[in-house]
Amino acid sequence: xxxxxxxxxxxxxxxDGKSTLIGRLIHDLGAIPEDVLSGLVGEDGQADLSRLxxxxxxxxxxxxxxxxxxxxxxxxxxxxxxxxxPGHEQYTRNMATAAASVDVAVLLVDARQGLxxxxxxxxxxxxxLGLKSFxxxxxxxxxxxxxLGVFDKIAAAFAALCRSLNVEGQAVPATAxxxxxxxxxGETAAWWTGPTLLEVLESLPDALDAAAEAPLRLxxxxxxxxxxxxxxxxxxxxxxxxxxDSVRVRPGDQTARIRRILGPEGPVPGAVAGQSxxxxxxxxxxxxxxxxLCAADQPADSADQxxxxxxxxxxxxxxxxxxxxxxxxxRTVPGQVTAIKSRLDIRSGADLAADQLVLNDIGRCNLALxxxxxxxxxxxxxxxxxxxxxxxxxxxxVGAGLVRHxxxxxxxxxxxxxxxxxxxxxxxxxxxxxxxxFTGLSGAGKSTVANRLxxxxxxxxxxxxxxxxxxxxxxLNSDLGFTEADRVENIRxxxxxxxxxxDAGLIVLVxxxxxxxxxxxxxxxLFEPGEFAEVFIDVPLQVAEQRDPKGLYRKARQGELPNxxxxxxxxxxxxxxxxxxxxxxxxxxxxxxxxxxxxxRRGRL
Amino acid sequence: MNDRDPxxxxxESDSLHIIREVVAETRHPVLLxxxxxxxxxxxxxxxxxxxxxxxxxxxxxxxxxxxxxxxxAARDELAARSDxxxxxxxxxxxxxxxxxxxxxxxELHTRIWKTEGLKQALDSHGFDxxxxxxxxxxxxxxxxxxxxxxxxPGHRWDxxxxxxxxxxxxxVRVGAGxxxxxxxxxxxxxLDVWRYIRHEGLEVSPLYFSAPRPVIQREGGLIMVDxxxxxxxxxxxxxIRDVRFRTLGCYPLTCATESPARTLDDIIEEVxxxxxxxxxxxxxxxxxxASMEAKKREGYF
Numbered sequence: 001x002x003x004x005x006x007x008x009x010x011x012x013x014x015x016d017g018k019s020t021l022i023g024r025l026i027h028d029l030g031a032i033p034e035d036v037l038s039g040l041v042g043e044d045g046q047a048d049l050s051r052l053x054x055x056x057x058x059x060x061x062x063x064x065x066x067x068x069x070x071x072x073x074x075x076x077x078x079x080x081x082x083x084x085x086p087g088h089e090q091y092t093r094n095m096a097t098a099a100a101s102v103d104v105a106v107l108l109v110d111a112r113q114g115l116x117x118x119x120x121x122x123x124x125x126x127x128x129l130g131l132k133s134f135x136x137x138x139x140x141x142x143x144x145x146x147x148l149g150v151f152d153k154i155a156a157a158f159a160a161l162c163r164s165l166n167v168e169g170q171a172v173p174a175t176a177x178x179x180x181x182x183x184x185x186g187e188t189a190a191w192w193t194g195p196t197l198l199e200v201l202e203s204l205p206d207a208l209d210a211a212a213e214a215p216l217r218l219x220x221x222x223x224x225x226x227x228x229x230x231x232x233x234x235x236x237x238x239x240x241x242x243x244x245d246s247v248r249v250r251p252g253d254q255t256a257r258i259r260r261i262l263g264p265e266g267p268v269p270g271a272v273a274g275q276s277x278x279x280x281x282x283x284x285x286x287x288x289x290x291x292x293l294c295a296a297d298q299p300a301d302s303a304d305q306x307x308x309x310x311x312x313x314x315x316x317x318x319x320x321x322x323x324x325x326x327x328x329x330x331r332t333v334p335g336q337v338t339a340i341k342s343r344l345d346i347r348s349g350a351d352l353a354a355d356q357l358v359l360n361d362i363g364r365c366n367l368a369l370x371x372x373x374x375x376x377x378x379x380x381x382x383x384x385x386x387x388x389x390x391x392x393x394x395x396x397x398v399g400a401g402l403v404r405h406x407x408x409x410x411x412x413x414x415x416x417x418x419x420x421x422x423x424x425x426x427x428x429x430x431x432x433x434x435x436x437x438f439t440g441l442s443g444a445g446k447s448t449v450a451n452r453l454x455x456x457x458x459x460x461x462x463x464x465x466x467x468x469x470x471x472x473x474x475x476l477n478s479d480l481g482f483t484e485a486d487r488v489e490n491i492r493x494x495x496x497x498x499x500x501x502x503d504a505g506l507i508v509l510v511x512x513x514x515x516x517x518x519x520x521x522x523x524x525x526l527f528e529p530g531e532f533a534e535v536f537i538d539v540p541l542q543v544a545e546q547r548d549p550k551g552l553y554r555k556a557r558q559g560e561l562p563n564x565x566x567x568x569x570x571x572x573x574x575x576x577x578x579x580x581x582x583x584x585x586x587x588x589x590x591x592x593x594x595x596x597x598x599x600x601r602r603g604r605l
Numbered sequence: 606m607n608d609r610d611p612x613x614x615x616x617e618s619d620s621l622h623i624i625r626e627v628v629a630e631t632r633h634p635v636l637l638x639x640x641x642x643x644x645x646x647x648x649x650x651x652x653x654x655x656x657x658x659x660x661x662x663x664x665x666x667x668x669x670x671x672x673x674x675x676x677x678a679a680r681d682e683l684a685a686r687s688d689x690x691x692x693x694x695x696x697x698x699x700x701x702x703x704x705x706x707x708x709x710x711x712e713l714h715t716r717i718w719k720t721e722g723l724k725q726a727l728d729s730h731g732f733d734x735x736x737x738x739x740x741x742x743x744x745x746x747x748x749x750x751x752x753x754x755x756x757x758p759g760h761r762w763d764x765x766x767x768x769x770x771x772x773x774x775x776x777v778r779v780g781a782g783x784x785x786x787x788x789x790x791x792x793x794x795x796l797d798v799w800r801y802i803r804h805e806g807l808e809v810s811p812l813y814f815s816a817p818r819p820v821i822q823r824e825g826g827l828i829m830v831d832x833x834x835x836x837x838x839x840x841x842x843x844x845i846r847d848v849r850f851r852t853l854g855c856y857p858l859t860c861a862t863e864s865p866a867r868t869l870d871d872i873i874e875e876v877x878x879x880x881x882x883x884x885x886x887x888x889x890x891x892x893x894x895a896s897m898e899a900k901k902r903e904g905y906f
Contacts, residue, residue: 067764070748072792225658235618235621264618276617276654390778397768397771
């Protein structure tokens, strides 16, 4: 009996009989306790095995499977861990979650229908997530009278699909409702001389065996100090580890030799993929969480730019330029998508153009990270090539990424050092470069206040520049519209321009609606601490709409201006602005005096 | 052990990975300890994860006052010899009102002592992550639990807002008022737990082993008469039967099963052949079809 349980996922819809099939597998292996079985009575008074897997109240109410359910059962020949993944398109992210934790995909189709769009989608996602072993269950064979012709046709289509995905596949006919050819033979047809589904599953190889053959990867989880020496704790993702082995540490390029390996029970001479150990090095190296011990001759890449396929899992779209946390193995760094190269059409496998990814989209993207990290291509090592993206505000997991390759541009483009420093430029103007970022609804009074403040500062002899949204959209940003993606890019460009002007020693006033918190935060990140001040020009929407100086709210209400902030596009107010101005009461001059006072208090003037 | 039983070694290794990840990335984790077999295995794994150093987190026992006497004895013995700090919390409201399953019913008893008691203990100590021994094979709504699961303000669980959990990457970042539940034994089955206990020579409560014990029949189950905390109803006469417990909760709410299994080998053989679910003996699970899920939404484990 293989040592490891086989981890598999079941893909298909309720209509294909997926829940019934998994219920049947567990039932016929004698693993459904009697008290549970007696609770599974359907409307017809018969035991309804599909009810076994729909564990959440919402699922039973709606008769669908929403979330991945994990099932555990064993045959005399093997233990199994099965993920029951939801089939509907809106749950692609849950399917990806299941696929990330298993080694085999079991696809289920109705014999009367054959392969459907959904089958193709499931197969694409499973193949993308690195599954190499596929099984097709052609279910409900009783409803086509166990027709050999029907089965052969579906099996041939499946073989073609597997070839196109470069995976191994085999097809099995079955009737889950009666249990025919699932665990036992049951009532099949004389022409079927192949294995039962269980026999197929029992014969599939163990995935960790392959991982042990790969070059060593061990991501450091934590540093412990037993007996006063630094021990690096981690789980071996790939390869083997022996005392005396040379390793290379990524990111960076340090080398070291393994002095001691501690297993859960004490010192061991060696360890292999899948084991959690602690490692003591012969040399004094100051490693930390996130560093990766690699085979010296085949180390992981070290990069701060990469290309990856991203599965988007959030209601809010993925937009280039927006900052996220990126977690890969045991390291978390800031990261952003710099370009979306294409979006995958999951049905056909074709690449389509895209400027954003929405929930359940899969796209090929370039990413830039805040610091170099160790990484491998996902196809070479799941643990070192799979990452998640985390929203910096909600802390939700919003995307999963599969590294294709590191990008080398980072190492080819070096920032040219400038002979005159920004400090020197600012000194010659006798002022501190500062960026005042005005944000607020259209009609709140950003331009009015910024203009007046600009005049006052000039009057006092300061060198300033005012960047106004409407003006920049006529020139630098004339190619951008008002979709969420274009708005993010609009703000990114303005922030870069403002930074260049601050480098030149200017006090820069930026007056842009800039509705998204995350984008204002990325603008802030371009400046030194204290240099950037968010000025929130705050007015209730009703007041702004009443003022409507450019007649824009009226147009938006009439549906002539789609994506208008406050109407059908959100405005996210600052949580802790440096300066908060309410223009509902008070004049622009009063607002300016308040800002000047605040800037003096902060030592900027 | 790795040479001897590869499948247990794999489960052990994966659990060690989870424990270390959470301890490395959270601010103030705690280990929930219920004295049962799963807690015993989890505590053993936590020790192994940091061996030879002592585990860098405390144990928390949320007490109801209605555990079996032998369970309290085991707990106090652990606290006395342990290299880990043991925190015991009892909901003051439960103490003041004298909440008990006999007079107040299973539901109120569970809510006040366990659900509310747990929330109080987590809040008052400022724990941001609670590790516990729940397993996915125990119950249908647990089969859909993440390994690292976020609880919103008020410790509520929203099954529709569960984070996707990819590969071995756990997102332990939380927002204001949010905390984590962590289940390192998610992929273990009841049989795995017993095989591991045998393999590692762990000591578990004698209540898991069959012995002649005084029991009464109540609502179709066998309730052990542990001491005079239990008020006998008219017609209830204790009799001696050979019983053991598959799961240990509050004693009047946890039914015994008749069994000849006196050794670990007996238990393992019995569990492998079992035709009843493990939590069958838990009376609190039975109220309403989605009962466990409803309790979890309120903050129960």
